[in-house]
Amino acid sequence: MAYFASLNPAALLKSFPAGVAQGLIWGIVALGVYITFRLLDVADLSVDGTFTTGGAVTVMLVLAGWNPWAAMAIALIAGVVCGTVTGVLHTKLGIPAILAGILTQFALYSINLAIMGMMANKAVSVDKFYLVLSSRSVTQSIVIGAIIAAVIIGALYWYFGTEQGSAIRATGCNSEMSKAQGININNMKIIGLALSNGVVALAGGLMAQFQGFSDINMGRGAIVIGLAAVIIGEVIGDAIAGKKLNFAARLTCVVLGGVVYYMVVVVVLWLKLNSNYLKLFTAIIVAIFLAVPYLQAQSKSSFRKAGKAGRSNAGIKEYS
Amino acid sequence: MLELKNIHKTFNPGTINEKVALNGVDLKVEEGDFITVIGGNGAGKSTMLNAVAGVWPVDEGSIEIDGNDVTGLPDYKRANLIGRVFQDPMTGTAATMEIEENLALAYRRGKKRTLRWGITHKEKQLFREKLEILQLGLEDRMTAKVGLLSGGQRQALTLLMATLVKPKILLLDEHTAALDPKTAEKVLTATEKVVQKDNLTTLMITHNMKDAITHGNRLIMMNEGRVILDIKGEEKKNLTVEDLLHQFSVTSGEEFASDKALLG
Numbered sequence: 001m002a003y004f005a006s007l008n009p010a011a012l013l014k015s016f017p018a019g020v021a022q023g024l025i026w027g028i029v030a031l032g033v034y035i036t037f038r039l040l041d042v043a044d045l046s047v048d049g050t051f052t053t054g055g056a057v058t059v060m061l062v063l064a065g066w067n068p069w070a071a072m073a074i075a076l077i078a079g080v081v082c083g084t085v086t087g088v089l090h091t092k093l094g095i096p097a098i099l100a101g102i103l104t105q106f107a108l109y110s111i112n113l114a115i116m117g118m119m120a121n122k123a124v125s126v127d128k129f130y131l132v133l134s135s136r137s138v139t140q141s142i143v144i145g146a147i148i149a150a151v152i153i154g155a156l157y158w159y160f161g162t163e164q165g166s167a168i169r170a171t172g173c174n175s176e177m178s179k180a181q182g183i184n185i186n187n188m189k190i191i192g193l194a195l196s197n198g199v200v201a202l203a204g205g206l207m208a209q210f211q212g213f214s215d216i217n218m219g220r221g222a223i224v225i226g227l228a229a230v231i232i233g234e235v236i237g238d239a240i241a242g243k244k245l246n247f248a249a250r251l252t253c254v255v256l257g258g259v260v261y262y263m264v265v266v267v268v269l270w271l272k273l274n275s276n277y278l279k280l281f282t283a284i285i286v287a288i289f290l291a292v293p294y295l296q297a298q299s300k301s302s303f304r305k306a307g308k309a310g311r312s313n314a315g316i317k318e319y320s
Numbered sequence: 321m322l323e324l325k326n327i328h329k330t331f332n333p334g335t336i337n338e339k340v341a342l343n344g345v346d347l348k349v350e351e352g353d354f355i356t357v358i359g360g361n362g363a364g365k366s367t368m369l370n371a372v373a374g375v376w377p378v379d380e381g382s383i384e385i386d387g388n389d390v391t392g393l394p395d396y397k398r399a400n401l402i403g404r405v406f407q408d409p410m411t412g413t414a415a416t417m418e419i420e421e422n423l424a425l426a427y428r429r430g431k432k433r434t435l436r437w438g439i440t441h442k443e444k445q446l447f448r449e450k451l452e453i454l455q456l457g458l459e460d461r462m463t464a465k466v467g468l469l470s471g472g473q474r475q476a477l478t479l480l481m482a483t484l485v486k487p488k489i490l491l492l493d494e495h496t497a498a499l500d501p502k503t504a505e506k507v508l509t510a511t512e513k514v515v516q517k518d519n520l521t522t523l524m525i526t527h528n529m530k531d532a533i534t535h536g537n538r539l540i541m542m543n544e545g546r547v548i549l550d551i552k553g554e555e556k557k558n559l560t561v562e563d564l565l566h567q568f569s570v571t572s573g574e575e576f577a578s579d580k581a582l583l584g
Contacts, residue, residue: 181481
């Protein structure tokens, strides 16, 4: 009883807005993850590193007196470069995509430390510097986060509707066909990975400003959280409109997925569950959602079912 | 139009799985030729088409399409000259994309992919007209995902995509083999129509000797990585399956060993 008495509903309500703000930022990460995971059909693990890179670059430039928008633009470019490295490792050097992402992520740990002057974290105070958003002014953060997410959705909607963007989607769907249509699939994969990591690095820059510091570990698990947001967003989208969502609406759902994910985190924290278990919960949730489509297909057509049906028809005993 | 000179290709050289797939193929295809290609399993039919398409580099020899030496170009760089339809209906189209998006991709075959919008209003009109020719009702489902189509529909769509921009050479790699007989017949009829309408230079592999005889103006037979028979003109018109079998055993010194070719 003492536990329930200690839970304060007002505190939960109060922590929701900050949750929404952070959820939007993770939603932007999810937009980047969507490009690789859904459009290119590659799980790109470099984002764990590039999220931090984006945060580190933004904080260091702001500390050096840069305008935060300009700093985030540079962070985005840094992300594009990192994604290009993964793309080149994968396409030109023949390293499997997952391994290429892991290598980039691993290398970025050192690079991120170097960016932050060999420090594990760097603070940037909203009192001393002009920042785009901050946990001090949550409402403003939500507005800015939502606007940036909307702009990115618009940009991605446009880009993936162009000839080049269509070629990237075709590459992710069917590389044989793409080559037969004269598409350079290696270049398309590199562009897709670069774009994805650029978006994620930008999100890293936003997160660092929101929390007031960049940290060498801030990107740990970004791929899993991004995947969680993508999957939750798709479930929401299917629930609302079935499979008939257009691309922009689907991306919007992905951002919403990030918000819903973070709401769950807020509730978990409010329940005073040990937040050290958060990553375990997230992993379990993602594993369940990734497994459900497979298990659904299995339940329709499985050996066990076929065996049962066969036995009941023939009236024979199970082979063992 | 297409000239293959002394093409050699060996897979897995120096290993226990070494396989000489093409062993000195010489072939000169004239403009407007519709050539049917037959031969037993492992004769090198598909390998020859893949060599033309540029799936991998050849070991020896040269390939010229319409006066361009393409021997040193990978597939995507020679795609502007070539239209392809594959045996597997899944291979030629992008399942998660719409019918009109697939056509728009094909409409830009071999062109630089710019940042212009991927499909224009005018193109949609053109695609609709082209789809009507297939008589599959696809013109009313242009925004449907290709993954929803049947194998036959996908194959017909792939055929349309391969010929939307007139290719210098059309490569059909047993493109009806995975379809049921009725659908195969339909796709074959559509093929005949498209090829004749644009007078396309075509290479069509088939396992079916009857089809090989009925279609096209020229027939080649392959065995052990070489072209062993090349029949054209009047001689082709009067050809029978028995003639072919006889020719095969005379030229190759063995019996034609493929039930599928005889029965299909």
